Amino acid sequence: MPDHDHAHDHDHAVSEGNALRAEALESLLVEKGVVTTAAIDAVIRRYEQDLGPMNGAKVVARAWVDPAYRERLLRDAWSAIAELGLARGGAPLVVVENAPGIQNVVVCTLCSCYPAALLGISPSWYKDPAYRSRVVREPRKVLAEFGLELGEDVEIRVWDSSAELRYMVLPERSPGSEAMTEDELASLVTRDSLIGVARAKAPGSDAPGARRG
Amino acid sequence: MAEPRIPPVLDLEGPAAPPQRNGELVFDAVWEGRLFGLTMALHEAGRFEWEEFRARLIAEIAHWERQHDSTERWSFYERWEAALEGLLADKGLCPREELDGREGVLAARAPGHDH
Numbered sequence: 001m002p003d004h005d006h007a008h009d010h011d012h013a014v015s016e017g018n019a020l021r022a023e024a025l026e027s028l029l030v031e032k033g034v035v036t037t038a039a040i041d042a043v044i045r046r047y048e049q050d051l052g053p054m055n056g057a058k059v060v061a062r063a064w065v066d067p068a069y070r071e072r073l074l075r076d077a078w079s080a081i082a083e084l085g086l087a088r089g090g091a092p093l094v095v096v097e098n099a100p101g102i103q104n105v106v107v108c109t110l111c112s113c114y115p116a117a118l119l120g121i122s123p124s125w126y127k128d129p130a131y132r133s134r135v136v137r138e139p140r141k142v143l144a145e146f147g148l149e150l151g152e153d154v155e156i157r158v159w160d161s162s163a164e165l166r167y168m169v170l171p172e173r174s175p176g177s178e179a180m181t182e183d184e185l186a187s188l189v190t191r192d193s194l195i196g197v198a199r200a201k202a203p204g205s206d207a208p209g210a211r212r213g
Numbered sequence: 214m215a216e217p218r219i220p221p222v223l224d225l226e227g228p229a230a231p232p233q234r235n236g237e238l239v240f241d242a243v244w245e246g247r248l249f250g251l252t253m254a255l256h257e258a259g260r261f262e263w264e265e266f267r268a269r270l271i272a273e274i275a276h277w278e279r280q281h282d283s284t285e286r287w288s289f290y291e292r293w294e295a296a297l298e299g300l301l302a303d304k305g306l307c308p309r310e311e312l313d314g315r316e317g318v319l320a321a322r323a324p325g326h327d328h
Contacts, residue, residue: 018291019244024315025298025307026251034306035254043257044250047238 055086056118056168057189059095060200061182064173070097073170081118091115096159097170098196103150104157105143105196106167107135113161115168119194126195136160146197169196177203228274229267232289245290252297261300269296 029035059081063070073080077093093115096104108114109132125131135142139156143149150156159167171193177185180203192198224230231249232239240246256263273296277287301307 014286014288014291015242015244018288018294019242020316020319021298021312022244022248022251022294024312024319025294025301026247027319028307028311028315029251029255029301032307034260035251035258039254039258040247040250043253044246047249047253 054186055081056115056191056194057186058084058086059118059168060170060189060194061186063170064177064185065182070170077168086118091163091166093118093166093168094159095168095170096157096196098172100172101153102155102157103143103148103196104159104167104169105135105139106159106161106169107132108161109133109136110160110162113163113166115166118168119191143197146192148198168194171196171200174200174202224267229270231293240290242290248290248294248297252293255297255301260306261304266296266300269300272296273299 026037026040030037059073062084063073069080069083072083073095074097077095078088081093082088091113096106098104108126114126131142136158139158140150143156161167171189173185174188177188180188184203188201188203190198190201193200232241238249240249252266255261256266270293273292274289277292281287298307298309298312302309302312
């Protein structure tokens with residue numbers, strides 16, 4: 001790779017130039033009172049911590065411990081989600097429930113519709129044309145590639161999201177999680193389990209169902 | 214005090230979609246994250262409509278692509294910065310001359326200030 005180091009140094013210098021420009025912009029705007037440093041810090045914290053699959057995980061953990069809540073969630077998803085103090089998303093949402101012998105999986109065959117308010121920003125494979133077409137045609141094979149091996153007796157239901165209707169999967173509660181608190185349960189719920197390409201994590205396991213993305 | 218605004222819906226695909234990895238936003242350098250936070254904070258404070266910024270960002274990216282070929286170094290947040298800078302200048306919130314001046318002052322700091 002000729003000039004690799006040179007190119008790297010150059011990129012580094014350009015990035016430092018950009019950093020300076022961005023720093024100048026922030027410092028001027030703060031000085032002018034257009035924005036505060038605290039407001040910027042708060043926004044960054046929110047995007048780092050609060051978005052992402054955490055909201056969806058909270059909803060699932062509540063549904064696992066509270067059967068009446070689960071009923072409400074399956075009947076009218078956004079109203080049940082709002083009960084937890086979470087913001088409603090734009091498009092209507094349906095929560096589809098896994099059960100022994102039933103695995104739900106979500107796709108958007110047309111583009112990449114995705115309930116971002118609950119699941120954060122979608123993984124790159126969700127937008128991949130191969131996932132979008134293949135999961136409809138050969139879902140069992142695609143799920144196996146994600147590490148989710150399902151027997152022939154398991155029915156796979158594929159839900160196609162659109163701008164008018166989005167889906168989130170309610171995964172089955174992990175075996176061995178009976179003694180866990182709601183917060184602990186939420187930590188078992190991965191983004192992939194909410195899309196339906198993985199199970200919720202097992203207690204004490206650090207390996208999420210799938211790590212692709 | 215106005216109600217805080219609902220955060221904008223970020224594009225998940227298309228030219229204005231920020232770089233992502235494993236479902237999360239990716240910042241390759243600290244300044245990119247600061248710039249993202251600054252932009253969101255300005256929007257939430259009602260300084261501009263999200264669509265105004267988004268249209269600028271798409272235009273900046275398209276402009277860059279017309280001027281450069283794919284072998285040249287590409288930075289999504291450099292385009293983001295250009296879009297924000299232009300929008301704030303047009304709104305009179307941060308004139309470019311002042312920004313140039315401040316950048317010069319910061320550049321003149323003793324080397325190694327941030328190491």
